[in-house]
Amino acid sequence: MTYKVFIDGRSGTTGLKIDERLATRSDVEVMTIPDAARKDPKAKAEYINAADVVFLCLPDAAAKESVALLAPDNSRTRVLDASTAHRVAAGWVYGLPEISAAHRKALEGAQKVAVPGCHASGFILAVAPLVAAGVVPADYPATCHSVTGYTGGGKEMIATYEEPAEGGNKLPDSMLSPRQYALGLAHKHLPEMAALSGLQNKPLFNPIVGPFAQGMLVTVPLLPRLLPGKQDARAIHAVLADHYAGQTFVKVMPFGDDSVLDGGFLPATDCNGTNRAEIFVFGHAEQAQVCVRLDNLGKGASGAAIQCMNIVLGLDEATSLVA
Template sequence: MSAPLVFIDGDQGTTGLQIHERLRGRTDLQLLTLPEGERKDPARRAEAINSCDIAILCLPDGPAREAAASIVNPAVRVIDASSAHRTDAEWVYGFPEMSTEQSARIASARRVTNPGCYPTGAIALLRPLVQAGLIPADHPIAIHAVSGYSGGGRARVDQHEGAAAVQAPAFQVYGLKLAHKHTPEIEKHALLTERPFFLPAYGAFRQGIVLTIPLLLRQLPGGATADQLQACLHDHYAGARHVEVVATEDVQATEHLDPQALNGTNQLRLSVFANPQHGQVLLSAVFDNLGKGASGAAVQNLDLMLG
């Protein structure tokens, strides 16, 4: 029996290149990519996608929808790394640790939508706490995140690393119209009933994310404590290979969060910081936006689908 054929459509973008690198040298699958002269040929792309076992779409939203629509072979399975299908009920959300049954759903799915980088951290922090009733589904949630500039794709990378790199700002907050495309994804999969406030930023480093969510304990139901929040996250991710919840004593010894701390890995590190005197809590997630936030997650989902 031949090894499964995996087609990476859009393998020259930041996510596609990293997926290709992570799969290089594996003998349990075959990689199919198109020569440069054929990458924009619709007929050749349709032929490739319909001849593979699993296609990984590393494309902008519009081309990703077109690629998915071009599939006529019912045996082809898809992982879409774009945001085109992340709130589509017909696609399985590709965050294996989201719930106890999610890995099995991904493993048997025909269509998997890879989570966004920022939503990975926000959903990982919020969903278990909302499910447990420690945070109300309609609670006013504010999320701030800083990503490496690779989160902006090839254009942003060129801005920092190309000939015009000197013009790139060291730090920039964006999404100021409060309409970032990741917000509906966070709202849906974190089980929120009110749209969260989401403010992203880019720093002058290539990759990595720090995402934070502030909470006031007096606004939470039932006298919730920081210890309860930490215990809930710890219990939810117990045994999860790629998600770690930092122990309270280690959190207390932490003086800063480095967005690049987990670069090159598929790990997601969650922490609950607290100031009991002021009744304030800060939830945080640290991970690689090109790892657990993109290519690492895609390869993790691919492995589940390959069994």
């Protein structure tokens, strides 16, 4: 069977990557709307309702407008929204199947799927199994810092990093340093981070953008003295390893094995070009931290969207993706 796919926002970073990943598939026909009709609601509605699958790679307001173009009697077209607009909305399935068997089951045949945020994916993968197992209490005062490549900021941020180099100019020193942002502590991923992790409260979240294009490292520190039973780092690792055993795209790396590091360092870029998320646990009896490494444009965006599409359509989840 050939599935008709419409990418609304195809020229954006996520849309381009989805298009790239679908280009090798013989079971997909990507529908191309003429440039002159891209913002015409009537024309767009025709494409949306003619498609088997629609990817929304748009700002939140525009994504909501496109969803409203779905005909009331259309129960066939599957909509996968990569914006923040519907991640905690009623009637939408959150697209991170590794959270639980119930989440994976809900994706099968779902019509409306919210593709997770990149930072949120790392945080939820680290925390949700621990909360579900009672290792981390739901009222735990969680904190998280996440280092990401600049492509996560979209076209405008990409241009600020890449256009000076193309023009023969050097970046200012301030941009050669990792830069913290969203310092008002109201990052748009926070609602899903709390809701899908099982925590009662939003974590204190510190995102950081680095002077590299792609890659992400999400870190959640934990204090065993605040955990029921005072679980140490090795026990935390065991819970995560058991939860993710057999998953195609989420791998828990060996505990205490320095060979998983690069000369003692943990780079953010080693999952680039894949749909893989690697989970590391470091620490001892007094302190622990869970680190999740992923490609912010892969498992953090376009790869996750295609994985969700595959599950929704009843296909092998790894089709056209690299584990």
